[in-house]
């Protein structure tokens with residue numbers, strides 16, 4: 001990824017505490033236009049907390065969120081979505097007793113000027129979206145109840161929702177966890193498609209080989225702090241990145257001098 | 264109001280048959296099962312009574328009292344659907360019924376014509392509902408406890424202000440507004456006299472149905488009740504939704520209060536709402552809205568309101584001694600709860 005592409009979103013010195021737990025202690029992360037950013041870190045490192053801050057779900061105790069050069073306050077989930085940031089949360093954020101359609105349009109209902117739902121338009125749109133992301137092999141229809149779907153199908157609904165809004169930035173928090181190989185492949189193809197349409201992706205994953213394949217740049221956090229970051233070209237290969245992650249896990253810090261072009 | 268049992272999970276397995284479409288009715292029943300069950304309960308209760316005394320139950324006269332008294336329960340029950348589906352509980356509406364009746368009565372006594380007084384009362388209900396909602400949501404108190412306390416509190420204030428008096432304004436019974444709200448007319452040439460407030464309650468049911476099912480507001484009420492965190496993460500202002508359901512409840516309670524005054528020939532009893540607390544909640548659950556939130560049915564609530572209103576007079580009419588009423592009441596509630604399990608177990 002060229003360093004020239006400008007930042008779309010910046011999180012600056014984010015501190016987030018939950019009671020006495022400091023989940024984030026001053027993280028600064030920049031997401032650049034058109035890139036796929038791989039966000040890595042151990043369990044409990046603070047990845048989800050960071051992207052929930054980005055999505056407006058968590059109000060940070062300190063720090064600021066800058067979108068396209070502008071400091072945004074107040075930063076709410078609605079503001080984040082309006083700014084073109086869509087998030088597929090780790091727990092998928094679905095309403096299980098409701099239909100696929102209702103879930104896809106949650107918080108973004110298609111209505112007329114009186115606020116009445118345009119039911120058929122929503123059904124058609126949901127149909128189109130489900131086909132677009134390739135969840136068509138099953139006979140389920142857009143009016144199926146989400147609670148009766150498989151894990152992969154539910155992930156498909158969450159992704160369809162993120163896709164609907166033509167967002168600039170799509171954030172995926174461990175989207176492939178608990179998915180089969182074929183469904184994991186679908187998610188990767190989806191990320192590729194989003195990227196080739198010029199949009200930006202933030203991808204959180206535990207399988208570093210997977211993240212390596214699709215990301216242009218990596219941002220690693222450890223116990224609420226940035227450990228290191230680097231473009232793909234800074235590493236000699238996936239094993240180099242894994243080596244550094246191991247170092248980090250064992251010694252509490254990684255040797256960034258081994259990076260080819262330090263960030 | 265969130266309960267969950269092991270049984271919910273078990274029956275889940277049966278409801279996962281969405282891949283096989285047996286007939287056109289299967290999807291229809293799956294979507295509307297709870298409302299249909301409530302309708303079935305109403306019909307069965309009616310048949311049960313009617314076979315015991317066919318002449319009485321086929322006589323239109325019997326239904327005059329029914330049509331006269333059922334609207335109050337309909338207004339209260341259908342508005343409670345919004346509250347319960349959003350995941351809250353409102354036990355304060357009986358006090359709002361009483362207070363609103365007082366506002367309506369005082370307005371009329373002070374010379375406000377009946378129709379403006381009615382709208383004034385609705386506004387009062389909205390304000391009280393707003394207050395209750397704000398206390399529950401921003402005070403971060405369980406709505407069960409908060410509204411239980413507020414019910415006593417509001418009733419207490421009303422009683423203090425009323426000093427045990429009942430107020431009346433019989434001259435208002437000649438007004439156009441009075442006739443518009445609670446006037447009666449004969450249906451065709453039968454002895455059945457339909458009170459206007461029954462018609463208004465039907466209008467209200469249709470309004471609630473559209474609001475609940477086809478409006479963004481109702482859609483969001485359901486989503487907030489189904490998964491509050493998800494709704495928040497998707498940008499829904501959950502606080503606003505949660506406050507709003509209490510406003511809906513407050514408006515319905517105010518309408519009920521103003522109607523009860525007129526139904527009692529323009530006499531106000533401060534405690535007139537008290538009798539409806541358990542009746543309206545029973546109607547709601549008989550009507551098929553589950554306790555756990557996220558889903559519910561307006562038409563079901565409507566049928567539920569009819570059922571619980573039919574039971575006391577129906578039981579007596581069918582020849583059961585008065586002390587059977589509670590027994591039959593309980594039996595109907597339990598049987599319909601079992602029926603609802605078959606059509607709509609909770610999915611997660």
Ligand SMILES: Nc1ncnc2c1ncn2[C@@H]1O[C@H](COP(=O)(O)OP(=O)(O)OP(=O)(O)O)[C@@H](O)[C@H]1O
Nearest residue numbers: 018021023041042043044045046047048049050090
């Ligand atoms: N709502 C919350 N309340 C209290 N503590 C929280 C909350 N959310 C996160 N935490 C804590 O913050 C820390 C970071 O959690 P987070 O979910 O961000 O980790 P993560 O990197 O996403 O981990 P994983 O890979 O397991 O998803 C953890 O110690 C966690 O217990």
Ligand SMILES: [Mg+2]
Nearest residue numbers: 047048049090
């Ligand atoms: Mg996480």
